[in-house]
Amino acid sequence: MxxxxxxxxxxxxxxxxxxxxxxxxxxxxxxxxxxxxxEQIANDHQFDNITQVWLNGDHYKWRAMRANGINEYFITGAASDWEKFEKWAETIPYTMRNPLYHWAHLELQRYFGIFDLLSPLTAKKIWDECNAKLQTKSYSVQGLxxxxxxxxxxxxxxxxxxxxxxxxxxxxxxxxxxxxxxxxxxxxxxxxxxxxxxxxxxxxxxxxxxxxxxxxxxxxxxxxxxxxxxxxxxxxxxxxxxxxxxxxxxxxxxxxxxxxxxxxxxxxxxxxxxxxxxxxxxxxxxxxxxxxxxxxxxxxxxxxxxxxxxxxxxxxxxxxxxxxxxxxxxxxxxxxxxxxxxxxxxxxxxxxxxxxxxxxxxxxxxxxxxxxxxxxxxxxxxxxxxxxxxxxxxxxxxxxxxxxxxxxxxxxxxxxxxxxxxxxxxxxxxxxxxxxxxxxxxxxxxxxxxxxxxxxxxxxxxxxxx
CATH class of the missing domain: 3.20.20.140 (Metal-dependent hydrolases)
Incomplete structure (x- = not known):
């Protein structure tokens, strides 16, 4: 195997x-x-957290979350960035055999060096680790x-x-x-x-x-x-x-x-x-x-x-x-x-x-x-x-x-x-x-x-x- x-x-x-x-x-x-x-490239934008760079504007992920029964409040609504990430972490185990499952984990590996599988159990750990790295200069837009x-x-x-x-x-x-x-x-x-x-x-x-x-x-x-x-x-x-x-x-x-x-x-x-x-x-x-x-x-x-x-x-x-x-x-x-x-x-x-x-x-x-x-x-x-x-x-x-x-x-x-x-x-x-x-x-x-x-x-x- x-x-x-x-x-x-x-x-x-x-x-x-x-x-x-x-x-x-x-x-x-x-x-x-x-x-x-x-604009974000020119300003070398620094994202505050993983939701902003990973979930905002990504309609591929939004479709999957809707299909998983997630309320729009946690997708494009007024929920906090952590709440949106938490709902994505809840969804990702259900995306197996959808390319999102591969892409999401490749992105965690290649950008953040994270090899844990995203799930509700690992969400807080991954959230904290990604956010800490996103505050460093090498994780600005131009750095990415x-x-x-x-x-x-x-x-x-x-x-x-x-x-x-x-x-x-x-x-x-x-x-x-x-x-x-x-x-x-x-x-x-x-x-x-x-x-x-x-x-x-x-x-x-x-x-x-x-x-x-x-x-x-x-x-x-x-x-x-x-x-x-x-x-x-x-x-x-x-x-x-x-x-x-x-x-x-x-x-x-x-x-x-x-x-x-x-x-x-x-x-x-x-x-x-x-x-x-x-x-x-x-x-x-x-x-x-x-x-x-x-x-x-x-x-x-x-x-x-x-x-x-x-x-x-x-x-x-x-x-x-x-x-x-x-x-x-x-x-x-x-x-x-x-x-x-x-x-x-x-x-x-x-x-x-x-x-x-x-x-x-x-x-x-x-x-x-x-x-x-x-x-x-x-x-x-x-x-x-x-x-x-x-x-x-x-x-x-x-x-x-x-x-x-x-x-x-x-x-x-x-x-x-x-x-x-x-x-x-x-x-x-x-x-x-x-x-x-x-x-x-x-x-x-x-x-x-x-x-x-x-x-x-x-x-x-x-x-x-x-």
């Missing part, structure tokens, strides 16, 4: 152990998509990033953001390079005409420009895209249920924008045309600047109206959508490619039924100019676990070049999430190791080690030019 979370956790063969310990284990991290706070060897991270930022904290970080001695990423979803959300008009009004003030027509809107947004580039951005991102690729003319979109500014209801077709026009325009700017664009597809968001009204978004009420992706995605990518305006692109799917769809889709638009120009991103959100990662790696291996894959990212709001990279790397080495042990791959240790280090770090470094 193997010991829980020992040095060879998830490594089922001697070859896998060699590959992980000799090549993968000590590679640094490029985290090219996350939701970390640039340095501990995990995070060399580069890209936050997720709205076009209206001032990027003041990125500017502070650029001139600091932070060992992690922190870059903004352009996330303009609110600028194209014509589902909510009131919200969109409020957004345009803020853009008017920021750009000191009257925005009553579509051309001025594009001019203002382009100025923000340029501003992001001036402040180090080279990555954009969208979180969409589907790619939008409805046919449109400039005349039609200009008319639709006037309706938006007059708060006149749009038809379903007009709504899709506006979103399609905006998405296409963002993609053109990305190509113009040589950026990498990311599309996170397939989330069905804010499903619980009652709790959404009281708690808000990103609180654990999202799920996997089952809408079709392939045809619209092909139209969108093909339109850009036919004009030779397709930037380096990363696609992520949330529905595992679309794994092979995405793995096959990227092959349509590889053009020989860049190794792995089109990427199918790592297993995302609900798929970010042992089975999901393994299935993504296998599907990509079968239909593309795993060796050119840019590897793992956290997509997290927590500074304690970086052991997910270790989790991915262990699974990657185990897959290669099993193939060698089964005689399906030759044991060319140096070449396999190179491929693994490329997937863990080098490919992303080259792809993003960080």
């Amino acid at each position: 193997k010991q829980f979370l020992d040095d060879n956790f998830l490594l089922q063969s001697k070859t896998a152990e060699e590959l992980y310990h000799d090549f993968a284990k000590d590679m640094p991290i490029i985290d090219y998509h996350n939701h970390l706070s640039p 990033l340095a501990k995990m060897q995070v060399k580069v991270l890209c936050t997720t930022d709205d076009p209206l953001d001032s990027l003041e904290f990125h500017q502070i970080l650029k001139n600091s001695d932070c060992s992690t390079q922190v870059l903004p990423a352009f996330r303009p979803d609110k600028a194209m959300n014509s589902d909510d005409l009131i919200g969109l008009n409020e957004y345009i009004d803020k853009l008017e003030i920021l750009c000191e420009l009257s925005i009553n027509d579509y051309d001025n809107y594009l001019f203002a947004l382009k100025s923000r895209h340029d501003f992001f580039a001036e402040n180090g951005a080279s990555v954009s991102d969208h979180g969409l249920e589907n790619i939008y690729s409805e046919n449109f003319t400039e005349l039609e979109v200009r008319h639709i924008f006037k309706k938006i500014r007059h708060k006149e209801p749009l038809s379903e077709k007009e709504n899709l045309q506006f979103k399609s026009a905006m998405l296409f325009q963002f993609a053109l700017w990305n190509h113009e600047k040589g950026w990498v664009q990311q599309f996170h597809l397939g989330a069905l968001r804010n499903n619980n109206d009652r709790l959404f009204q009281s708690i808000g978004p990103d609180a654990g009420f999202d799920s996997i959508g089952d809408s079709l992706q392939a045809q619209a995605l092909a139209r969108f990518l093909n339109k850009l490619d036919s004009q030779n305006k397709l930037a380096k692109t990363i696609l992520y799917n949330l529905n595992p039924a679309h794994n092979e769809v995405m793995a096959a889709m990227i092959g349509n638009y590889q053009d020989g100019t860049v190794a792995g120009k089109l990427q199918w991103g790592s297993a995302w959100w609900f798929l970010d676990q042992k089975d999901g990662m393994t299935r993504q790696i296998n599907a990509l291996s079968n239909m593309g070049l795993l060796s050119r894959f840019i590897g793992m990212l956290t997509d997290s709001r927590s500074f304690l999430s970086y052991p997910r990279h270790e989790y991915f790397r262990r699974l990657l080495c185990d897959i290669f190791g099993n193939d060698v042990e089964n005689g399906e791959l030759p044991f060319d240790k140096e070449w396999l080690g190179k491929l693994i280090q490329d997937i863990c770090y080098n490919n992303a470094k080259e792809y993003f030019k960080f």
